[in-house]
């Protein structure tokens with residue numbers, strides 16, 4: 001990749017913030033107010049005037065529209081407004097890539113990457129549609145009782161587990177790691193609510209192979225990150241956290257309708273991950289800590305395989321709680337508690353946690369972490385991932 | 395036959411773009427019709443305006459045998475729709491159709507909801523008519539072939 005065509009080291013995160021994280025329906029504030037609050041807090045964290053934000057980047061059809069935000073905050077001008085296509089959390093790192101690209105190519109100076117979500121105000125993800133008739137591609141699944149996210153993805157995971165003889169304990173280890181890390185994080189909705197093997201094993205099935213604790217929460221809240229050029233990033237209170245790579249996409253015909261994608265048993269990263277490493281100039285063994293989006297634990301497992309941390313045949317040996325725990329595990333995973341146990345902020349909380357690891361500010365800090373990766377939204381299309389690095393990685 | 399799932403789920407209707415109307419009409423008369431390309435003769439599903447192989451717009455609907463194999467499966471426990479509140483566990487299968495280039499369709503596996511599920515098991519289609527529903531429609535369900 002020629003130097004002109006990379007995001008490597010061109011931009012840096014200089015501020016992050018989240019609102020208080022609430023259980024579903026418990027936010028006292030409407031969604032748009034949560035978005036404003038998160039952006040203002042992120043600006044305060046960065047030490048910048050919110051009026052200097054000139055770019056907004058989000059994903060998953062965020063309802064907090066860029067022009068309204070820019071007007072509400074009295075921003076001097078709007079230079080960049082971007083929405084990453086696709087649902088779920090697949091755009092978490094893609095929105096970061098879009099913002100970084102805008103800055104790297106001179107389209108904007110200061111971009112806020114954000115996500116706001118009040119499922120209490122706008123309806124829950126985990127429920128089927130209350131409609132009389134259904135048409136288009138959903139007509140070929142919904143009448144058979146296939147309508148929630150868990151149901152859309154379970155058969156991918158089942159097929160993967162079948163193909164590679166992956167045991168339920170591998171999924172359990174992912175869930176246990178998130179809950180264990182959340183016990184150190186006062187922001188986490190599941191703080192003070194530990195999980196052990198027995199509690200996981202006895203929890204009800206949502207849909208096989210997902211127990212209750214394999215599934216993300218439903219939450220209200222908002223999160224935001226402030227992105228500027230690498231040149232400017234040296235002048236902020238935080239040490240720069242560089243975007244070393246950020247990419248999105250999915251493999252051949254990932255969006256083929258009615259579960260007809262050729263590579264079915266996949267998280268969708270088989271073409272994305274190689275581009276990520278190529279841009280960063282890194283390999284899996286360079287990664288100190290990983291935040292991997294848990295809509296469902298099975299998606300995390302396939303993401304980790306497709307990012308090259310473990311061969312598919314080795315899952316039962318690799319996915320143990322010892323390997324996934326901070327600070328000493330082979331691959332510390334979801335160190336804030338993630339979507340399972342911190343908050344389901346459509347995964348932007350994972351990007352924020354990765355930045356905090358580079359800053360040395362995590363509640364489950366990896367000593368001397370220089371490289372933190374995020375995988376966003378497995379099993380949807382497009383997915384995305386990114387790598388943050390300290391100055392030492394430039 | 396008694397419908398596999400309790401009534402009250404959204405009922406399928408052909409898309410307003412006309413793309414999948416022959417599929418739904420076919421099921422009413424117990425025929426499985428899927429898209430096949432007049433340019434390259436390949437099968438395609440779900441329905442699309444163009445053949446993904448050769449980019450021909452000249453696609454027809456052709457009947458194929460409702461014989462399949464389990465490509466993947468799930469036993470659902472948690473009801474996410476009020477109509478299924480008293481349903482109990484039910485099985486969704488992703489069915490590969492060997493007679494149609496292995497395209498896949500989604501359906502329910504009729505019989506004991508606690509039956510064991512085996513990827514690769516042979517299935518045959520069962521047409522589940524809903525003549526009293528508004529609009530009337532037919533679903534394609536599946537049963538294990540001994």
Ligand SMILES: [Zn+2]
Pocket residue numbers: 431432433434435436445446447448449450
């Ligand atoms: Zn063709």
